Amino acid sequence: MDNLKAIIESLLFVAESPLSVDKIKSILEVEDRKTIRSALARLAEEYESEKRGFFLSEVAGGYQVRTRPEYRNWTRRIKQTRPARLSRAAMETVAIIAYKQPVLRSDIEHLRGVDSGGILRTLLEWGIIRVLGRKDLPGRPMVYGTNKRFLELFDLKDLGDLPLLKDLQDLGEAWPNDST
């Protein structure tokens, strides 16, 4: 396969979710992960140097071609259906689940100080979070965690890619912008 790079590119174009190296390997029936990796690296580099309208994003354990964020004002116009804006409350809940998972609803509500059942249901519906199982506690409460979709949505390679929680002592006067 002398045009491996172009073939991988065509796969990336067709795929609807991020493609892992293993997935590409199984489709192409090649043995060598390294060749795939270097083809991906070259593609990423080319998209940069040629200033293409898209870039190769390493996300959710795989690779995905995505349009450049700086063109968002144009690309959004093509999409007629706008994604639901996540409310501040929803963002908070997602953040709590992402950082504290596996986490119980009661933990989330304790942290936020408000009932969060409705938000949890919406996040479940959107496939951003999922039920990891049930905790061996009275009532067998559900344990929540994030989903692969969460990584895709927020452009994260994996959960280790989440920024560290900030040390408040260092922040001084800086408050979260949206805190009120």
Place this chain on the structure above:
Amino acid sequence: MDNLKAIIESLLFVAESPLSVDKIKSILEVEDRKTIRSALARLAEEYESEKRGFFLSEVAGGYQVRTRPEYRNWTRRIKQTRPARLSRAAMETVAIIAYKQPVLRSDIEHLRGVDSGGILRTLLEWGIIRVLGRKDLPGRPMVYGTNKRFLELFDLKDLGDLPLLKDLQDLGEAWPNDST
């Protein structure tokens, strides 16, 4: 707009149907059709000379980026292996059938607590499950089991490859389709 070519490329990338020059013109709010045309021509030329995995197709009164037909054998595989998006209710039903087969509809409904006729029909249609036979009971109810397609869909070697129920509870992520 000095990066007009890249912006048009990002639009082509996002668009779900071929983009006409007029459509691009209206999105970008530029007056000059000629500039758009020449950017499109340059993109088409670049895709050729750089031997990209895709090409710019002039189709249905517009322009669309398409993967190269000569890679069809690879690109088709992506489409085939794409897991069907099953609803949560469907996933539940499939899981019950997979683990409890041969199983009666009444057993499934007893376990799920809801009527499952519609879902069973869908799953049958999709070839994920099949009717194994009829049980020697009043009304001769149908007995359901999984199909080969089920194994393919969930990337299982055979039924013995199914995760133990306990693993499922612990992990909650054994299903390839975690978007439900």
Place this chain on the structure above:
Amino acid sequence: MTEQVQGHTTYHIHLGDLFDGPMDLLVHLVRKNEVDLYDIPIALIAEQYLEYIKLMKVMNIDVAGNFLVMAATLAHIKSRMLLPVQEEQEDEEDPRMEIVRPLEEYLQLKYAAEDLAHRDRLGWDVFIRGTDEISESAGEEPRDFVQVSLFELMDAFQRIIKRVSPEHFLNITADTISVKSKILEIADILEQKGSVTFEELFEKQATKGQIIVTFLAVLEMARTQVIRIMQHVKSGIIRIFNG
């Protein structure tokens, strides 16, 4: 429930948006007074906190119980602060820590949420390649929709009832069998079309009995999560999706 979920969407006026909960109110007060998180003037903050609760009550905003719990906590801390520090208690922890620690954690996560919100979000800042395939409805996320509360559904139902017949419906009972077969019927429709508007379901229902049966079937299907009832953010149209 839906009030919190909808957040910035337009059609629902949600007074509680001012403050999501007691923690938000506290953060607001600490910030507004420009006081040090680690040296909160507890008397001042507690007093202002109570003022806000009073105001909310005056404005007829339903003050949730957790607001009152927090008020009690603040009052308790305040009283402990007033106690003279005795020698042997000196190494005792600052009573304010009871509130500082959760505030700290909450703030940290608020920062984290903000960071997340500023990332290049898929479908908002960046896009993946569009496909012209008809997307499958099952599992597809209707992103312009928000979940509907039972009350909104009942409002919609009332509108339908009024349109079909102005009479009262009170003494009509729906039997289980017809509700069950109606459920199958709706499931069939959804299987074919993926989704259907709430109103469409009632279009061909001539009698009051049928309308009630349809409504009960929808409720039952929603309860058992066979379907999802969503409302379009802009049009307000209620649509039923395959679970």
